[in-house]
Amino acid sequence: MPQDLYKVTLGEDQIPTHWYNIVADLPTPLAPPLNPATDEPLQPSDLAAIFPDNLIEQEMSAERWIEIPAAVREIYRLWRPSPLYRAYRLEQALGTTARIYYKYEGASPVGSHKANSSVPQAYFNQLAGRTRLTTETGAGQWGAALAFAAENFGLTCDIWQVRSSFESKPYRAAQMAVFGGKAYSSPSEVTAVGRKLRQEFPDTPGSLGMAISEAVEVAAEDPNASYSLGSVLNHVLLHQTIIGLEALAQFAAFEEPQVDYLFACAGGGSNLGGIAFPFLRENFEGRQQVKITACESHAAPSLTQGEFRYDYGDTAGMTPKLKMYTLGAGFVPDPVHAGGLRYHGMAPLVSHCYHEGHLDAIAIKQREAFEAGVLFARAEGIIPASESNHAIAGALRQVRLATERGESPVILIGVSGSGQLDLPAYTDFLSGHMVDA
């Protein structure tokens, strides 16, 4: 295949048949989640109130390869394999010697990578006989993805969306509604924990931690319902590894055997883990030496400024305790335009890999992120999601360094989503009024 291709798409028959579970290859063992009541390692039965058995099994699995069910692959075919682009035009715009590639997840039904996990989660829940899913969402990418997936498997879907996003982003609730999902502004009046939070903090902009508490409460009380999480947990990162697995095959098609740098945004960690873990395996096996950098929002810098300790996944302390980098379960981020990058914690798998030195992390302020996003859009034609702008900004730091040094490293950017529904944030940036936080 010629080297000057803009994009490698791959055929539907090249959609990976298995997800990659990095737990099997970790040189040091992952700290187990703890039962919040006993502080003992979590047993599968502890999760049965909110998750179906088949997903609990995935969550706790140490199998290296987990088969993607045919019914899931069938829906993946609607948009997968996602394209891997060589960013020739961005390279020209920057006048760089670096070779820039990006894997683009924004062409999925809901405009982000989130559908990679929502589809299998809905499938396994249907298989287990559940008829209803509950979840939280921040900017709305995950909520829309779960509504889409639930609809495909005949499940109903209730979504608690962080209040500040619910109010400022009406397009997202509309998107969820098109796919049959119902969105609530969180904290809401329909849960006990929501009512309590509204009383205690009447003016709160909400947080992912609060929204998770609400969705978990509803799932725990309804035997037909499961809770679905869009990031953080092992099985979510597992599903997202399809991104990195496809990218490896696409680099082979580009005849580009070595990636030098990989930049991906990290909020809860599913996008970062999804694109990076298959490359980390390349590192573990000695085939490549990819330097992986998690790009987080300066407004929620869990990796770069948080503590590595056990903490709750939600505000009300209803979830298991997870060993992770955390800013504290009560953390409420400033309402910056960082989209989904505003979680107080970080996936235990990503936290573990960061702690063990397998990947690096940087925190990016939003003005630098959007400056990179506008530059990217004007060169490549794709307006990236707010979250993805952080990865692009991180990569551009490396690109400029390479240009100064006259080097030509291969740099991969994970562009996790489309910014079509983040356009008000771009307006804020272009007007010069964006706070530099």
Place this chain on the structure above:
Amino acid sequence: MPQDLYKVTLGEDQIPTHWYNIVADLPTPLAPPLNPATDEPLQPSDLAAIFPDNLIEQEMSAERWIEIPAAVREIYRLWRPSPLYRAYRLEQALGTTARIYYKYEGASPVGSHKANSSVPQAYFNQLAGRTRLTTETGAGQWGAALAFAAENFGLTCDIWQVRSSFESKPYRAAQMAVFGGKAYSSPSEVTAVGRKLRQEFPDTPGSLGMAISEAVEVAAEDPNASYSLGSVLNHVLLHQTIIGLEALAQFAAFEEPQVDYLFACAGGGSNLGGIAFPFLRENFEGRQQVKITACESHAAPSLTQGEFRYDYGDTAGMTPKLKMYTLGAGFVPDPVHAGGLRYHGMAPLVSHCYHEGHLDAIAIKQREAFEAGVLFARAEGIIPASESNHAIAGALRQVRLATERGESPVILIGVSGSGQLDLPAYTDFLSGHMVDA
């Protein structure tokens, strides 16, 4: 290639090398445009104030194949070839015997087919030494596409957007701004014709005809500026034929030699002409017998209820007179959610083909359109543009007829764009408040 593929994408090397000019194959000659001052057939020099010579030449050309410049193909590679999908999931949802395909233009940088013509228009203007483009836009698809294209060739871009859309769709102006374009609410204070219209009709929601008058006025007064039109004219439809040419190659890859029905939405006619003319050539040459149906909005039914006569392209009578189906240059449509399907006229080429019986037309009310769009989104995962919903609704009429008869025709739908920025219209529909107009 297996028959059960969801999509055929084609490689970048299969982007067509030439556009198809149907003028060369029309059995009866097209009526020429007239100089509005003399009512004599238009001379190329009559257009020199607002278009560069190279585009005037294309506008008047009778050559069958016109080469796509390398610089244009290079930008096309960012998103082309666009995918052709077999809508298996929609077929299942409908329980139909029909075989449904759709060509999807929504993955372009701006979410619609419009970039297919904005890119060559910007290229040819740059080649001719122009530094500024002016244009009109309705819902904003064309304005965003021209801003994107202008930016790629280093041109500035001023866009007059129909007031009702400018006010109700702030995301579109933001999108134009990301690509460096400047949007004005039309009628505006910055043109003489705009000021006159504002005085005469202070509460007007605006119209494409008014916005065209403003953009033409500015282009005519600035020797460095050209006017760009997003539809109607021959050269615009010429550029859009890349859609149908790709689709023909993709049907071959699907091993589907005959298309029985083709449905595409029609406002000014560029999407309809673009996808349909290469199939019309198949009909002219006796290779296929495709029944082509233009789906227009019931709120601007130029083909089904207009008159076939000479009329102006704009409200102020500044453009040449075109022989077309028209509702009258002063027509102001109700502010329905039909997006770009609200023009008073119809491309002379489409009008001619309709008048000669080469294609059919139907008018669709918006509730039927959005009902079809929601059904499509839930089955295929893609939320279609408001305009595209009219084509889907038209096709579903044919699909249901085929199901009743137990027939299995091949039905192609032109899905001209993504509805991500039309989500408020979906909210209106889902709430049950949408007017049935």
